[in-house]
Amino acid sequence: MHLSIHSKPPGFRATILTIPSSVSAQQSAFEAFFLGKKNPSSEVPINDVTITPEGIDIVEYNEDEGQGLQKSYSLDQFPDAASPEDIPKQYISEKKFLLGTDKYGRDLLSRMLIGIRISLSIGFVAVFISLVIGITLGALAGYFGGKVDAAIMWLINVTWSIPTLLLVIAITLALGKGFWQVFIAVGLTMWVEVARVVRGQVMSVKRMQYVTAATALGFGHFRIITKHILPNSLAPVIIISAANFAAAILIESGLSFLGIGAQPPMPSWGGIIKDHYSYIILGKPYLALVPGIAIMSLVMAFMLIGNALRDALDVRN
Numbered sequence: 001m002h003l004s005i006h007s008k009p010p011g012f013r014a015t016i017l018t019i020p021s022s023v024s025a026q027q028s029a030f031e032a033f034f035l036g037k038k039n040p041s042s043e044v045p046i047n048d049v050t051i052t053p054e055g056i057d058i059v060e061y062n063e064d065e066g067q068g069l070q071k072s073y074s075l076d077q078f079p080d081a082a083s084p085e086d087i088p089k090q091y092i093s094e095k096k097f098l099l100g101t102d103k104y105g106r107d108l109l110s111r112m113l114i115g116i117r118i119s120l121s122i123g124f125v126a127v128f129i130s131l132v133i134g135i136t137l138g139a140l141a142g143y144f145g146g147k148v149d150a151a152i153m154w155l156i157n158v159t160w161s162i163p164t165l166l167l168v169i170a171i172t173l174a175l176g177k178g179f180w181q182v183f184i185a186v187g188l189t190m191w192v193e194v195a196r197v198v199r200g201q202v203m204s205v206k207r208m209q210y211v212t213a214a215t216a217l218g219f220g221h222f223r224i225i226t227k228h229i230l231p232n233s234l235a236p237v238i239i240i241s242a243a244n245f246a247a248a249i250l251i252e253s254g255l256s257f258l259g260i261g262a263q264p265p266m267p268s269w270g271g272i273i274k275d276h277y278s279y280i281i282l283g284k285p286y287l288a289l290v291p292g293i294a295i296m297s298l299v300m301a302f303m304l305i306g307n308a309l310r311d312a313l314d315v316r317n
Contacts, residue, residue: 002105004061004068005045007284010100017044017058018091019077036114044071045105049092051084099290103275108287111267112294118256118268119249119298122183126248127241129187134194135237139225141195142202152195159192168251172260182261186251190244197240201233208232235313242306246299253295269295 005014021040032038045061047068055074062068073087081087099108141152159167171185205211206229214224255261256270264271269291276287 002043002045002061002101004063004105005101006103006105007279007287008097008101008105009284010098010286012097012100014045014061014095014097015047015049016093016095017046017049017073018042018093019044019073020079020091046092049088051088053084055084056087100286102272102287103279108272108290111272112269112291115267115269115272115291116294116298118179118262118266119252119295122186122252123245123248123302125183126186126190127244129184130190130194130244131237131241132191133188134191135198135230135234137191138195138198139202139230142199143206143221143225143229145203149199152199156192156195159189164189165251165254168255169258169260172255177260177263179262179266182252182255185255186248189251190248193244194237194240197236198230198233201236202229205229205232238313239306239310242302242309246302246306249295249299249302 002014002016005012008014019042021042023040027038044058046058047061048059050057052072055072055077057070057072059070060068075081075084075087078087078091080090095107097107097109099112102108102111137152137156141149167189168185171188172181175181175184202225211224211228214228219227252261252268253270253273256268257274259274261270262268272291273288276284279285279287280289
């Protein structure tokens, strides 16, 4: 956070002094790869710097005409600098904020790039959970029929009758607020459509002659379902998965906007909109429009992918 340069417009430039920390960040290689490397150093936006025999004197950034707060830093605080003249060369740089800064002075572009990790992750995990549950229940209902079909269809209809957002909110409140809780909540609400489509496909495919031949050869139910029926029934499921991916991104953004999604300081696009939607009428609408346009673009991209898959997998084409 750089509170002195908060809410700056896109293209804003600032001179930043990096003060190294004597405490090293302890993290595993796995954590660094997926979550990024921790930076224990602190940064200070400055207006002016003066080299002294003991180190440097700086004037902190102040957008007003008056002088900012003055501070002194000794050479001992900069381990890689051999002399005071080396401090500005190694530890002072000019940074450009391409999308500006948010209300806490954080780089909006960096938070957008990190926030897309939340959207893509919840799309993949939620679709995976929905496919596992939906394909399993749909295949069982379509293949066995009878009481099994009636019980599964009752569960599907009950789940279908509950509004998705309300069900997600209920599951999230039951599991608690957090990153993984949102994954589970969204995944548990998106399996219904997959199950209905798989059930219909299985009911149609199981009447084919090759399924009858497999049954006559004495193959077990598990082998018939997994080796003969499901491989010929999954084309519509792939199309639905792309649409569910887009729906999961929208649901996660809505939950983060309501405050029950990914929790601060973890950035998410819905959370960024929540923090800055009031700025639309305060003369800085880009703080809320940028993540909104990003969500719209990402959802549209996956919807176009779904339409392309539908055309590519259509046997009539």
